[in-house]
Amino acid sequence: MSEMKDMIIEVVERIFKEKVEKETVDLLEANQWAEDVWQLILENEIHQVAVKEENGGAGGDYEDLFHLYRLVGKYAVPIPFVEHTLANLILEFININPHTELSTVHLAAKPLELTAGKVSGSLDHVPWARYAQKLVTLATEKGTQSLIVVDLKEAHIENHTNLAAEPRDSLQFTDGKILASHPLTEEQHEFLTKLQTAATVSKMAGAIDRAYELSVQFSKEREQFGRPIHRFQLVQQHLAVLAGEQAISAAALENSIALLQKGEAGDEIAFARLKLDDASRIVATSAHQVHAAIGVTHEHRLHHYTRRLWAWRDEDFHEKYWKKQLAKNWLNSSNTIWDVLTKKKQVEHI
Amino acid sequence: MNLPTVQFTKEQELFREEVRTFLQQELQKGTFQTKCDSWLSGSDPAFSRIIAEQGWIGMTWPKEYGGAERSSIDRYILTEEFLAIGAPVAAHWFADRQTGPLLLRFGTDYQKNFFLPKIVKGECFFAIGLSEPNSGSDLASVKTKAEKVEGGWIVNGAKTWTSNAQDAHYMVTLVRTEPVTEKKHQGLSQLIINLKSEGVTITPIRYLTGEHHFNDVFFDNVFVPDEMVVGTLGNGWAQGLAELAYERSGPERILSTFPLLNEAMEELKRQQDIEGLAQISKLVAELWSLRNLSIGVAKVLEEGGEVGVSAALVKSVGTKFEQKIPEIVRLLLDVYPQLHADRAVDRYLAESTLHAPGFTIRGGTSEVLYGIIAKGVLAG
Numbered sequence: 001m002s003e004m005k006d007m008i009i010e011v012v013e014r015i016f017k018e019k020v021e022k023e024t025v026d027l028l029e030a031n032q033w034a035e036d037v038w039q040l041i042l043e044n045e046i047h048q049v050a051v052k053e054e055n056g057g058a059g060g061d062y063e064d065l066f067h068l069y070r071l072v073g074k075y076a077v078p079i080p081f082v083e084h085t086l087a088n089l090i091l092e093f094i095n096i097n098p099h100t101e102l103s104t105v106h107l108a109a110k111p112l113e114l115t116a117g118k119v120s121g122s123l124d125h126v127p128w129a130r131y132a133q134k135l136v137t138l139a140t141e142k143g144t145q146s147l148i149v150v151d152l153k154e155a156h157i158e159n160h161t162n163l164a165a166e167p168r169d170s171l172q173f174t175d176g177k178i179l180a181s182h183p184l185t186e187e188q189h190e191f192l193t194k195l196q197t198a199a200t201v202s203k204m205a206g207a208i209d210r211a212y213e214l215s216v217q218f219s220k221e222r223e224q225f226g227r228p229i230h231r232f233q234l235v236q237q238h239l240a241v242l243a244g245e246q247a248i249s250a251a252a253l254e255n256s257i258a259l260l261q262k263g264e265a266g267d268e269i270a271f272a273r274l275k276l277d278d279a280s281r282i283v284a285t286s287a288h289q290v291h292a293a294i295g296v297t298h299e300h301r302l303h304h305y306t307r308r309l310w311a312w313r314d315e316d317f318h319e320k321y322w323k324k325q326l327a328k329n330w331l332n333s334s335n336t337i338w339d340v341l342t343k344k345k346q347v348e349h350i
Numbered sequence: 351m352n353l354p355t356v357q358f359t360k361e362q363e364l365f366r367e368e369v370r371t372f373l374q375q376e377l378q379k380g381t382f383q384t385k386c387d388s389w390l391s392g393s394d395p396a397f398s399r400i401i402a403e404q405g406w407i408g409m410t411w412p413k414e415y416g417g418a419e420r421s422s423i424d425r426y427i428l429t430e431e432f433l434a435i436g437a438p439v440a441a442h443w444f445a446d447r448q449t450g451p452l453l454l455r456f457g458t459d460y461q462k463n464f465f466l467p468k469i470v471k472g473e474c475f476f477a478i479g480l481s482e483p484n485s486g487s488d489l490a491s492v493k494t495k496a497e498k499v500e501g502g503w504i505v506n507g508a509k510t511w512t513s514n515a516q517d518a519h520y521m522v523t524l525v526r527t528e529p530v531t532e533k534k535h536q537g538l539s540q541l542i543i544n545l546k547s548e549g550v551t552i553t554p555i556r557y558l559t560g561e562h563h564f565n566d567v568f569f570d571n572v573f574v575p576d577e578m579v580v581g582t583l584g585n586g587w588a589q590g591l592a593e594l595a596y597e598r599s600g601p602e603r604i605l606s607t608f609p610l611l612n613e614a615m616e617e618l619k620r621q622q623d624i625e626g627l628a629q630i631s632k633l634v635a636e637l638w639s640l641r642n643l644s645i646g647v648a649k650v651l652e653e654g655g656e657v658g659v660s661a662a663l664v665k666s667v668g669t670k671f672e673q674k675i676p677e678i679v680r681l682l683l684d685v686y687p688q689l690h691a692d693r694a695v696d697r698y699l700a701e702s703t704l705h706a707p708g709f710t711i712r713g714g715t716s717e718v719l720y721g722i723i724a725k726g727v728l729a730g
Contacts, residue, residue, distance in 0.1 A: 216727055233717075236724035243727045244667045247351040247660065251642040254355045262357070267634075274635035326634070327627035330619065337615045337634055338434045338608075341641065342366060 073206025353646025384436035392438030402472030415466035433605035456581030479523035538586035599661035604668035610698035659726030
């Protein structure tokens with residue numbers, strides 16, 4: 001774990017706490033975003049946290065970055081921080097210098113078609129494409145899968161949003177010029193799906209942190225029958241369930257990114273993703289039940305988190321994708337599931 | 351709540367390997383049969399002595415009492431492996447988990463020297479006497495009474511749901527040593543009662559499976575010498591609470607039905623049922639998540655941190671998960687649950703189904719735990 005972590009997390013959380021009001025998150029509904037917060041991120045070079053030092057970054061690690069993603073989820077910050085930094089992380093992975101222009105990334109889709117350096121095809125649900133200059137995505141040429149970089153000026157862009165009003169645009173490319181391409185091995189592709197998944201898990205864990213906190217706070221403030229509602233045992237049960245899901249989600253995130261950092265992430269990234277899918281449902285249900293009517297309105301901020309959870313759980317490499325992958329991994333394995341869970345390997349005798 | 355992550359060391363991985371290999375060999379030799387919920391219902395004194403020979407009872411305790419001064423993470427690994435293979439460890443379980451740590455913390459030198467080496471050798475098993483016919487979740491209302499006499503105490507009353515009293519030699523018993531006042535948590539003490547004493551009667555309460563692991567234990571003018579009082583007179587409630595963190599956060603709160611999950615997955619693999627494996631992966635993901643939490647609590651415990659709320663949390667969520675396994679498995683395979691079925695998956699399903707209701711009751715009902723968690727959350 002990097003020593004910078006605590007300091008960076010503290011600085012960024014302070015920025016988000018001060019600058020991201022309810023109205024800031026609501027900007028998305030009016031087809032705007034928090035450009036001032038993004039400027040602060042750029043000025044403080046927070047977007048460079050995981051970029052290697054030789055590429056002008058701070059040389060942080062995955063853990064630093066994913067903890068920042070958790071904060072983006074926790075404050076529902078309407079900026080393309082995850083997309084831009086993840087795009088750059090992936091570019092460094094294939095030895096391309098990171099972009100300074102705003103970039104986005106989209107991997108969980110049918111790849112575009114690449115022919116003689118030109119790209120064609122369509123992509124749906126591309127995050128933040130309308131505001132970004134560069135896109136990192138996949139394309140195939142004669143059966144070979146490559147990671148490509150393309151200028152978004154080459155795309156016809158149609159604006160769409162996800163359940164939480166976050167930009168998720170449709171792109172159409174016709175013989176678009178690509179800026180770079182790099183063939184991917186199966187292994188590399190798998191690693192990238194894990195990076196993308198860990199990023200989503202981080203955001204989800206953050207939104208869960210907040211939905212839980214809001215519920216505890218509300219149960220203390222709201223009074224019915226002459227007492228705060230947390231005095232009722234059935235409300236307490238919701239709080240206990242929320243606390244449990246929050247703790248489990250946090251532990252799932254921490255354990256999976258620790259393994260990713262060590263280069264030992266196997267099925268665990270998928271496990272975290274499957275668990276967070278469940279946790280999202282349970283947390284959204286209980287948080288709304290605690291908040292009752294005010295929670296299902298735009299006036300209260302709970303929906304910033306529950307709508308994101310509902311949107312994110314179906315984005316990127318989602319539950320259905322990972323269940324299938326896990327089943328494939330296990331079908332002909334001689335390892336039992338206990339071997340998998342305990343990461344049985346040939347340990348050198350010492 | 352954020353708990354620490356634990357990465358096992360190479361030595362710990364090797365220890366796990368050693369335990370697993372040993373248990374697999376014993377299983378193949380026929381020393382024991384895999385069972386679900388074996389930590390509570392599988393009492394086999396002979397098997398416990400085999401475990402003792404390996405040095406695996408009281409392994410974290412000081413060497414002067416026969417322990418090996420290993421870390422609690424090592425012990426966590428050991429108990430996980432027992433549970434995963436469904437080994438019959440109930441006979442020594444309570445002494446290893448609770449009585450040893452209790453005596454190390456509160457016991458007199460005499461008690462430590464007398465009991466701990468015997469426990470380590472697998473010669474002395476303990477039961478825990480808490481619940482009474484009219485005191486369940488409201489434990490502080492216990493009525494079993496100890497009255498002072500020359501050189502000791504005379505105990506009268508009854509304990510119930512006492513696991514494994516039939517094989518245990520002693521019982522750490524929560525009794526009232528002072529009359530009830532408004533503060534009912536005061537005036538309770540922990541006495542070690544020799545279950546072979548005159549006036550002790552143990553009668554079985556058969557479980558849903560028909561098996562005998564619960565008991566009623568009656569005390570009729572049982573004499574308990576002064577040196578068998580644990581810790582401070584009147585401090586029994588606080589001493590007992592300290593044990594609960596160990597009791598509630600361990601792997602036995604998530605793995606009681608694991609042998610069924612494991613067998614079901616092997617069956618799905620044999621049938622090349624990729625869709626079934628995809629469905630069951632949800633359970634595996636949940637187990638992985640709970641295990642992180644439980645190990646995180648073990649780490650905090652080892653470092654002396656406060657885990658009352660997080661241990662309650664592990665137990666309330668973990669036991670619900672243990673109950674879920676049979677409910678999912680029965681929908682993914684053609685099964686017929688029978689306690690004596692030839693096919694392992696049918697047998698484990700029967701055991702899991704019939705044991706499941708107890709998971710969310712024993713060691714603190716989920717309802718009580720929710721209250722503890724909510725209180726902690728609201729204070730935090």
